[in-house]
Amino acid sequence: MTPLQPQRLDSRDAAFNLQLDALLDRAPEISAEITTVVDDIIAAVRRDGDAALIGFTNQFDRRSVQQAGELALDAAALEAAWNSLPADLRDALSAAAQRITAYAEHQKITAFEFTDAHGNRLGQRITPMGRVGLYVPGGKAAYPSSVLMNAIPAKVAGVGEVVMVVPAPDGELNPVVLGAAHLAGIDRVITIGGAQAIAALAYGTQTIPAVDKIVGPGNAYVAAAKRRVFGRVGIDSIAGPSEIVIISDGNTDPRWLAMDLFSQAEHDELAQSILISPDAACLDAVEAAMNARLSELDRHAIVRASVGHRGALILAKDWDDAAAISNHIAPEHLELAVDAPRALMDKIRHAGAIFLGRHTPEAFGDYCAGPNHVLPTSRAARFSNPLGVYEFQKRTSLIECTPEGAKVLAPIAGRIADAEGLGAHAASARDRS
Structure with a gap:
């Protein structure tokens, strides 16, 4: 069987940032042809x-x-x-x-x-x-x-x-x-x-x-x-392919990490699995474990395609660099398989869900840990959130002025309305003064 060879990147390389962005640049799945078909279907349902x-x-x-x-x-x-x-x-x-x-x-x-x-x-x-x-x-x-x-x-x-x-x-x-x-x-x-x-x-x-x-x-x-x-x-969102980033210090069983990477790669060929470590030996060990465990999977062909085209093993300079790389990726799932995961977590700004420690595989989050598994993908964790109760609740602002309070607000609102050239706004406000 041909060895599984995920892409190797080194953050010390001058071309690293370009290589990483190329790896993350996944072409849109929604083609013009699909959009045309969908528009016709929507129009028909609205009409008939x-x-x-x-x-x-x-x-x-x-x-x-x-x-x-x-x-x-x-x-x-x-x-x-x-x-x-x-x-x-x-x-x-x-x-x-x-x-x-x-x-x-x-x-x-x-x-x-x-x-x-x-x-x-x-x-x-x-x-x-x-x-x-x-x-x-x-x-x-x-x-x-x-x-x-x-x-x-x-x-x-x-x-x-x-x-x-x-x-x-x-x-x-x-x-x-x-x-x-x-x-x-x-x-x-x-x-x-x-x-x-x-x-x-x-x-x-x-x-x-x-x-x-x-x-x-x-x-x-x-x-x-x-x-x-x-x-x-x-x-909720326009979800892209599933993705996982693991940051490891080399002390977690590489067989565990191999299967954690596979857990997302098996979704489809466009899924992305990335391992980051300052320890080159960790990357080597996990790559060897990936090859050793691939045959265990029924979906090994999908995993092979996903890891071969979208997977990567990234050598970081140090822990600050590893966190910075992860923040740039803004992954859907982030495992911190290190001795002090909460210390490293403090350096993380962007991730849909963070799995802390060696005994917290992403698979727990998919099924039964408790937090929602509907998460932002394709770097959307920079500005988006997991699905949650708050997505189904509406917030309505309440404002109730007393006569005395209205007299305080009236000149403020009136003056700003004047500056915006909105006379009815200004008059409405000043009527309460």
């Missing part, structure tokens, strides 16, 4: 509603649906799917759900009010969204963790209704996904997918209600559709 959904579902998912009602699953079907799962899997999903819920409870944004020196009451009111849509990949794919990670924060936030869409190609539905929907308390499940599902959630049809926000992963057509409907509804 359920009829368009039925047509696209029969065309793309090879089904023979006649009536829109056939697309929905009732609560009994979800409960039956849950009961069909092996007991140990139900236990694992329940434990994960409990941990995700406990973490989400800590994320709730709180309301506040205070009185200023002039008796004016100022504050913030918190209300949940009314209805949220959750997209879940379907068919043979099974991502119950995504169901839990997306639905539970919405439920904890108090969202009135969670509508899940999941495609059923050839009529096939995964019982693990449906069981997770039952566990998460999802209110409505519709067996549609693709851009047509996103359009239905955004604009509504005769039988599917429009939502306030759409979350959940999907293929390039789903991503393009989410981008197109943003503004009509909120979206």
